[in-house]
Amino acid sequence: MNAPFLMPPRDFNASGRRPGLIGRSLVRKVMQAAEVARVERLSGPFVIVDLCGPAVRATRWSAGQRASLIFDQSLAGRTYTPFGWDQEGERVRFMFHVHGKGVASEWAWQVGKGDACGLVGPAASIETPRAGTGDMLFGDETSIATALSGGLDRTQGRQCVFEATDVSLLRQALSEVGLQQAQVIARRPDLSHLDEVRSALAGVGDSSNLTLTGNARSIQRLHQLRGPSFAVRTKAYWSPGKSGLT
Numbered sequence: 001m002n003a004p005f006l007m008p009p010r011d012f013n014a015s016g017r018r019p020g021l022i023g024r025s026l027v028r029k030v031m032q033a034a035e036v037a038r039v040e041r042l043s044g045p046f047v048i049v050d051l052c053g054p055a056v057r058a059t060r061w062s063a064g065q066r067a068s069l070i071f072d073q074s075l076a077g078r079t080y081t082p083f084g085w086d087q088e089g090e091r092v093r094f095m096f097h098v099h100g101k102g103v104a105s106e107w108a109w110q111v112g113k114g115d116a117c118g119l120v121g122p123a124a125s126i127e128t129p130r131a132g133t134g135d136m137l138f139g140d141e142t143s144i145a146t147a148l149s150g151g152l153d154r155t156q157g158r159q160c161v162f163e164a165t166d167v168s169l170l171r172q173a174l175s176e177v178g179l180q181q182a183q184v185i186a187r188r189p190d191l192s193h194l195d196e197v198r199s200a201l202a203g204v205g206d207s208s209n210l211t212l213t214g215n216a217r218s219i220q221r222l223h224q225l226r227g228p229s230f231a232v233r234t235k236a237y238w239s240p241g242k243s244g245l246t
């Protein structure tokens, strides 16, 4: 059940990135159909969708990938992180943060078993932190699947620091997926909370990797705060006012 969280109204003015005529014909060529095998609604705005079908079976899923999911005739894709594939290759999982302002959020909020969507990919996205090492992951509500894809539930999320709009809802959802030891820090509009994030990440040593994901603005600011480092990997998952980052 999703209660007591109420989905925010859809922002119909958001500049959704939709492919033109040529883009749509390219998408049609590479897109494959997938079927929803199972839907799991976590606390708050988080939904796990298991996909199955020939396209899922034919794919080699691995940590650190991304895939484009397509929900309607516009063929506008949204990027998500696969995790939890089974050994037989029958199913793969995607975790949706339903922020309430786009085609993907709307689809995930209403999706049911047996529904269909389009699948393009996967492709390489970002190398995930190695579980049980000094590597750390920074992210937000959109980075839970990244942690799970890298097996960071094996250390109960100790290697994760997340920023969140609603700390308690994210903590509940993290507990439900085995990441209960992750640090969660409340997001502030002026990004001043990133000083706290920086302290939480200060222990990452020279031989360890730091992976920054989630909100482009936070990644940029954190990078500035820490100074240049070859051991930092970054991948922006969303940016205020922009749709459909890949």
Ligand SMILES: Cc1cc2nc3c(=O)[nH]c(=O)nc-3n(C[C@H](O)[C@H](O)[C@H](O)COP(=O)(O)OP(=O)(O)OC[C@H]3O[C@@H](n4cnc5c(N)ncnc54)[C@H](O)[C@@H]3O)c2cc1C
Pocket: 011, 014, 015, 016, 017, 066, 078, 079, 080, 081, 082, 094, 095, 096, 097, 098, 099, 100, 101, 102, 103, 104, 105, 106, 125, 141, 142, 143, 144, 145, 146, 235, 236, 237, 238, 239, 240, 241, 242, 243, 244, 245, 246
């Ligand atoms: C490599 C990669 C992997 C990703 N993996 C995941 C994943 O596993 N799970 C996941 O939930 N997301 C993931 N994302 C992020 C996801 O693709 C975006 O959040 C996407 O924009 C959501 O699509 P939408 O149709 O709901 O909103 P859009 O139509 O794309 O955006 C509408 C408006 O909402 C804003 N917006 C977008 N995302 C958010 C957000 N999270 N919070 C607040 N405002 C937002 C946009 O800036 C825009 O103004 C990933 C992105 C990338 C690039």
